[in-house]
Amino acid sequence: MNIGLVGVGTVGSAVADILEKNKALIAARAGKEIRILKGVVKNIARKRELPFPVISNYKEITEDKEIDVVVELMGGVDAAYDVIKSALANKKAVITANKALLAYHRYDLQKLLNGAPFGFEASVAGGIPIIRALKEGLGANHIESIKGIINGTCNYMLTRMQAKRITFDQALKEAQGLGYAEADPSFDIGGFDAAHKLLILASLAYDIDAKPDDILIEGLGHLSDEDIEFAEEFGYTIKSLAIAKKVGSKVSLRVHPALVSKKSMIAKIDGVMNGISVVGDKVGETFYYGPGAGGEATASSVIADLIAIARGEQTPMLGFSSGGEGGITLAKKDDIESKYYLRVLVEDMAGVLARIAQVLANNNISIDTVLQRKKRVQKEWANLLLSTHIARETDINEAMREIATLGFVKSPPVMLRIDV
Numbered sequence: 001m002n003i004g005l006v007g008v009g010t011v012g013s014a015v016a017d018i019l020e021k022n023k024a025l026i027a028a029r030a031g032k033e034i035r036i037l038k039g040v041v042k043n044i045a046r047k048r049e050l051p052f053p054v055i056s057n058y059k060e061i062t063e064d065k066e067i068d069v070v071v072e073l074m075g076g077v078d079a080a081y082d083v084i085k086s087a088l089a090n091k092k093a094v095i096t097a098n099k100a101l102l103a104y105h106r107y108d109l110q111k112l113l114n115g116a117p118f119g120f121e122a123s124v125a126g127g128i129p130i131i132r133a134l135k136e137g138l139g140a141n142h143i144e145s146i147k148g149i150i151n152g153t154c155n156y157m158l159t160r161m162q163a164k165r166i167t168f169d170q171a172l173k174e175a176q177g178l179g180y181a182e183a184d185p186s187f188d189i190g191g192f193d194a195a196h197k198l199l200i201l202a203s204l205a206y207d208i209d210a211k212p213d214d215i216l217i218e219g220l221g222h223l224s225d226e227d228i229e230f231a232e233e234f235g236y237t238i239k240s241l242a243i244a245k246k247v248g249s250k251v252s253l254r255v256h257p258a259l260v261s262k263k264s265m266i267a268k269i270d271g272v273m274n275g276i277s278v279v280g281d282k283v284g285e286t287f288y289y290g291p292g293a294g295g296e297a298t299a300s301s302v303i304a305d306l307i308a309i310a311r312g313e314q315t316p317m318l319g320f321s322s323g324g325e326g327g328i329t330l331a332k333k334d335d336i337e338s339k340y341y342l343r344v345l346v347e348d349m350a351g352v353l354a355r356i357a358q359v360l361a362n363n364n365i366s367i368d369t370v371l372q373r374k375k376r377v378q379k380e381w382a383n384l385l386l387s388t389h390i391a392r393e394t395d396i397n398e399a400m401r402e403i404a405t406l407g408f409v410k411s412p413p414v415m416l417r418i419d420v
């Protein structure tokens, strides 16, 4: 089977390397040899040690009659979409690791397939075979929830901030130094990368055609030492979670930092590793753990797709042969329900707690626990730490707005969701 690599960077060169090093094993599994005929790169002048020629025009791959599979590993949305459309128009099988492209165009691509195999195992959680688990292994189940740590950069930073009590900026600098965070990290720490992956998983579980703007996405930006201390003291750890949760016929999709019980499996995923819990109505909870990024781990998933194509395996791209999960629709952001943790910096005087409790009650929110902490640097100020029972997103947002306007409140209140 002949392939063309469009993009020979971190992942593309690892694909080439593994195909060479594990050649005999892969051929035995695939039932045929898999050969790279050529690759496309941007900077054609750069010297590279590759056992195949590189070119700059992708059409020399997508229109080449000798090539059976086009592997898109260049990234970006529009240019990659053009490459894949050209490959499909020329009746090639396609593999991509491009979650950003799939977050926007997976349903458009599904319409263009015309029977062509389309693999994207590498697009979510790098080396973890979560796409196959949802499409195949868990096929008998209604999926009740998916809860994942699917951005290694955020998880690395949170792990370090909690274990070493370093600041957000220090953790980011460390992550960049180790190559875990991009020079522009906003995509990862803003939650967008995890959101793209969550949208792909939600299609496989529920056939939900949502785009990033349709779902709740919150980054790490506002975490402080006080929140981390509170979490520690009450048996929580803070994780950035991507969550799909079905309640009745509605599914909520969201990415945000959350307080997670230290006893849960997901709390134990540290550093750059990824972990995903999937609950099926028949199987119960299943859990997937492994490297979510890196050249070799991601290439491992790309090659799994190549082997499947070589074997002639053909599964519906988004996991459903016809219809979907049956009337399941996306919940509105405002209707999402959670328990919440609030931190309000106040002037330390009588009546403050009663006034805040009143605002919460007026917005249908009942308080679970309350703690008061003196602010170390400013003795006449105190942090009020509250946790709530289950409440609606729209109510908590309104309460936060009202609390921010109270005269004795010294800075905008902080809200974190508590994972239940």
Ligand SMILES: NC(=O)c1ccc[n+]([C@@H]2O[C@H](COP(=O)([O-])OP(=O)(O)OC[C@H]3O[C@@H](n4cnc5c(N)ncnc54)[C@H](OP(=O)(O)O)[C@@H]3O)[C@@H](O)[C@H]2O)c1
Residues within 6 Å of the ligand: 006, 007, 008, 009, 010, 011, 012, 040, 041, 042, 043, 044, 046, 056, 072, 073, 074, 075, 076, 079, 097, 098, 099, 100, 122, 123, 126, 292, 293, 294, 295, 298
């Ligand atoms: N890296 C990971 O750990 C990881 C994990 C999961 C998924 N992914 C996904 O895998 C894809 C590739 O990631 P990567 O980390 O391998 O990226 P990368 O190291 O930046 O490599 C990109 C490759 O594509 C080429 N390229 C970029 N724009 C091009 C253009 N307009 N025309 C022709 N060639 C172009 C580059 O050429 P030059 O070599 O000349 O620069 C390079 O060879 C992305 O969609 C990414 O989201 C990556």
